[in-house]
Amino acid sequence: MKTVVRRFRIIKTQFLPASGIPYKDTPEEYLKNKDRLLCMYRHMRMIRLFDAKSFSLQRQGRAGTNASTEGEEGYAVGYAAAMTDHEKVIGAKHIHVPHYRQNAAMLWLDEDDKEAALMRILLYWGGSELGNLAAKNRPDDHPMCVPIGTQVGLAQGRAFALKIRKEKRAVVCICGDGATSTGDFNTGINFAGALKVPLVVIVSNNQYAISVPRERQTAAETFAQKGIAAGIHSEQVDGNDVLAVYHVVYQALERAVKNSEPSLIEAITYRLGAHTTADDPTKYREDAEVAAAREKDPLLRMRRLIDHLGIWDEAKESAYCAWAKERIEEAVKRYENYVKGNPLTLSQLYDHQVASPHYTQIRERELLLAYQKAVAEGEKT
Template identity: 40%
Template sequence: MLLAPDGRPTAAGTAHLPPGEELLRGLAGMVAARRFNDQAGALVRQGRLAVYPSSHGQEACQVAAAQVLDGGDWLFPTYRDTAAAVARGVDPVEVLGLLKGDWHSGYDPYERRVAPLTTPLATQLPHAVGVAHAARLRGESTVVLALCGDGATSEGDFHEALNFAAVFRAPVVFFVQNNQYAISVPLARQTVAPSLAHKGVGYGIPGEQVDGNDLAALLDVLSGAVARARAGEGPQLVEGRTYRIQAHTNADDATRYRPDDEVAAWVAKDPLVRLEAYLRAEGILDDARAAAFADAAEQVARRTRDGINHDVVPDPDDLFRYVYAEPTPQLVEQLALVHDELGRDESSQDEPSRAEAHR
């Protein structure tokens, strides 16, 4: 911990605090992330999104993960890491495509080097290691930062990914956002390890634990892990201890499995309040700049709201268009049956193989 919950620097903070401009950039990102979470939640209630897993309370982890990466690095998110994808530069409307029920990945992963959001726990981790290993074989300086939650550390894919990464010394950073619950299962019912950071020991991977609500500490620890991976020191494991303030998703009732006083204790550790208090006390942040951050966040919310409220007319041909580069005879036959059912003129439709590779 570099900053206490009230924003005062700790003894360690005096030596390791990132520059003021980096912290301001992080605060701006967190303000935008919080507003994005609130807007997405409102869109669920309005019936414009099917579901939304909020990262309210985890904004420091989300923003730091994007901020420590270079342009050529890769970010592998989970379903809850929409704010991290937005912080990385992905269009917020495209980020929410999966949760609207439109496209599995509504954005081009290569444009910002952000892999598709993954709903199954930990399945993206072996893929992240593969990308990192391939980059190393090509002699690139690419680092992959793979996000997951505490629940994912109980999955086989997590352990396979760590083993694979260690054996091949892949330049990948595993960042576990330990928000204390795997839906309704508390951490104590998932593991008896001293910490999730200890899980790297058995694979020969160094592990480090950090306060996940302290953006300054996160930037310090994650940037160090990325630098070591880039320097050829192999995979790194970082556990950020944080908390999911809101329910798992809009379909969840968190009051059934966690007490109000527990939530209140974590609300008092709010990462935005903590960093803003420090920056104001140091004279780095003033009202004008804070207002500018809020205005920028509102623009993100407006862009999200306007984009999601735009109805997309589904094209049945998309069921066939993106299966193979060259459609099989069976696909062509099935497409013809759909056109016959819909009364479409075959001559006016594009062949599936002539469609763009990405919408």
């Protein structure tokens, strides 16, 4: 005899279609709060401008390699806004554990000094780990993580510590779709389920791990179902819909804090830009695919919503963009002045990473500096 032992389903939430005209079941309070909508839009707009600026600086040799966030501002602002709103309710800060593509969230989360947030991003990609220092108002946040998937294990451990200490807050960890193929990701979510920790893992499914398309990464139909295998609450959300992301992440934070329940949220989005300044996406994807994705652009969608609500227009757009560009220029100035006064050195690859370096790190650092000196002397002769 055969019986069905268990059936699973994946729910996807969406309030805003590409037209920007909200579906009927969009919670009214989201649409009523005009200031909040505008604030979300402005953050997304600023990061879109910053993205273009940092790519241009890299091309001019004034900034290092950096990761594009174009097209991924929607879910980032959505989850960051859910975090800060929920923090006001619980009276404590959650812990942000991002990968390297979360400029929009980091801008949102630095509530004190937006220019400093942008300056730190430039500094990090410019080669200094000091750029990875947490915002002053959120000392517990993690640095952006480049080794793929490793942050999920760390986030899980951090969430377990919160549980042991009975701290009523959660860890919000973000990784890409590619990261879900790693052991660290799978170990992390497995422990999150087994130990029932207050962890929210957001998988930004931007359709690519550099040049590897989503279909070639896994035979699984959704990334959300990987969370089901780990026994944790798992769902999908339209990652280009700020309001839907806000909604599901806020609920996940409530579950995490009230019941120490972990969640996995697959945010479906599209990386409109290059993987990084070192990438040429025309080598592996068709223009038509990108053009279709542009129609679903989260920034455009939010703009359509605020136009539809009659709270934004071209005059406001150009005034805001002019102001935002000034803020970005200020951040660039702060970054360039800092680097002038504190030239970046190779040894910074090792500095500021760990409080007490392992002897192998100390030795590596010495060897690197000796090599650099030898090369410099070789060049002189």
